[in-house]
Amino acid sequence: MAKTKKKIKVAFPHMGTISIAWASALRKIGVEPLVPPYTSKRTLSLGTKHSPEAICLPYKLILGNFIEAIENGADYVAMITSPGICRLGEYGNNIKETLKDLGYKANYIELSLYDGFKGLYKFLVELTGRNNPIQIIRTLNICIRKIFVIDEFDTELSYYRAREIKQDEAEKNYKKALNLVKSAERTSDLKKAYKKGLEIIRSTKIDPDREVLNVDITGEIFLVNDEFSNQYLERELGRMGVQTRRSLTVSSFLKDAIIPKAFRKGETHLERANRLAKPYLMRDIGGDALECISDVAYADERKIDGIIHISPFTCMPEIMSQNIFPAMREDCDIPILALIMDEQTGRAGYITRLEAFVDLMRRKKRRGKLGGKLGGKFEGKSGDKSSAKQETMEENSEKV
Ligand code: SF4
Structure with a gap:
């Protein structure tokens, strides 16, 4: 797949703000991330329409995300899966078959949760066709760091949102902070984004009592x-x-x-x-x-x-x-x-x-x-x- 000169477009499903981390990881290894439109009622109805009725809600939303990603030009849709006891183990095959039945040409690729760091590494090699350990470790490093920073921002947001004087001010500031994380390309940029982002969220006016x-x-x-x-x-x-x-x-x-x-x-x-x-x-x-x-x-x-x-x-x-x-x-x-x-x-x-x-x-x-x-x-x-x-x-x- 990496033999082709054209940059392939890869999409993952949404889960909160996780797209910030995977999009930056894909960019860093030379793959074009295709972030599907954020999950909406349309996504849900698309997913529901093509899902077994009793399947759990995440499945329907993920399928909806994939359909929207393919409509927007994704060459590959990537899914995190596991062979565990619950239905997550079934998601992969079902989604793959459903997309095929619907006539979509995009490829389906899986990342198994149970393979840990090795699995992530293998997944990135498979995606890029290049086995460059330094580049892949750097990619994973920034991706994981971004996830930690965003989770810290979430904690901060929750403190300020419960005490803010002007409704939604904390969330507006949080979104500004997220944009800084989005654009950070290197670890040093991310450190600055973290510091600045916290300052922005903490500038929310609150009622301490x-x-x-x-x-x-x-x-x-x-x-x-x-x-x-x-x-x-x-x-x-x-x-x-x-x-x-x-x-x-x-x-x-x-x-x-x-x-x-x-x-x-x-x-x-x-x-x-x-x-x-x-x-x-x-x-x-x-x-x-x-x-x-x-x-x-x-x-x-x-x-x-x-x-x-x-x-x-x-x-x-x-x-x-x-x-x-x-x-x-x-x-x-x-x-x-x-x-x-x-x-x-x-x-x-x-x-x-x-x-x-x-x-x-x-x-x-x-x-x-x-x-x-x-x-x-x-x-x-x-x-x-x-x-x-x-x-x-x-x-x-x-x-x-
Ligand atoms: S834990 Fe398993 S059964 Fe429950 S919603 Fe998630 S995938 Fe479905």
Whole structure:
């Protein structure tokens, strides 16, 4: 494939802001990235139209992204896959066959998650037809660094969005910061972009005295990180004065799957998952179930205000984790909201559920403070585990 003089155009599907990293990696190795239009209702309806009805939402969105990429001239569509227990292992073959049936000529290429750094290296050699270790290592280096920088910007955005005085100012600043990362070609440029980007986001005017709630977001990794598929969950919560923290990020995934142990600091997400999920789930059952179970325990350990679990309709591993949450209530006194998404999820009902959950957390927090002030006299009500559990049960496991 690299024998041809014309630069080949390669597209990956969207998942949040990941296109910034893969587009820059492809450019660096001399391949033209074709970034499909950001996922929209059209993407979703294209994907849904050509997908098996009961397949999970990420599949439909990825297929829609590929169709739009090919319509825009992609020669290759590239897909991250794994031979795991869940349907991700089936995505590749199904997508390949569907594109063929639809008469598209673009080639389909796969990157297996389970092959770690070696797999990434092999994938880039296959794509370019050149085995240039220095160039490939440099490419991977900048790509991975960009992912880490963007995840840090996301954390920063969440802090400022929950406290901003003028609605959406933090997000506007965040987008400016992302543009700096996009245009950084070398590590030295990226360092400057990181510093400048943080300054820009931090220039957002905030109300430091606002009563802000802290919520962790866990669930299926695609939905946690892709704002279209989670219906702009973090933006909506930010507007309600909630600071969010994603438990599953691309950088946390990379630490476990790609980055060698010698280069990692501290406990990784998967290591923590194995430690904290053990009492409730003994082994990996596919998808992100193990991580989600441990994320609830971790959120409870840090005494934050609540946790939201988001998953696609029919996602088997996340159905399992939602069924384990009730058993965790014996040990974890934290409100959990379970959201299940598909192409039918309506916005109005979704926002109402978020508002109700925020209201519940706020009341719980105020009762807790009041209980503290009354020197424990109120403890029976404010710290009442059974009433908190009841609230959790009411919020839990209902399809939006
Ligand atoms: S984790 Fe769930 S949503 Fe993701 S591919 Fe597997 S079954 Fe589908």
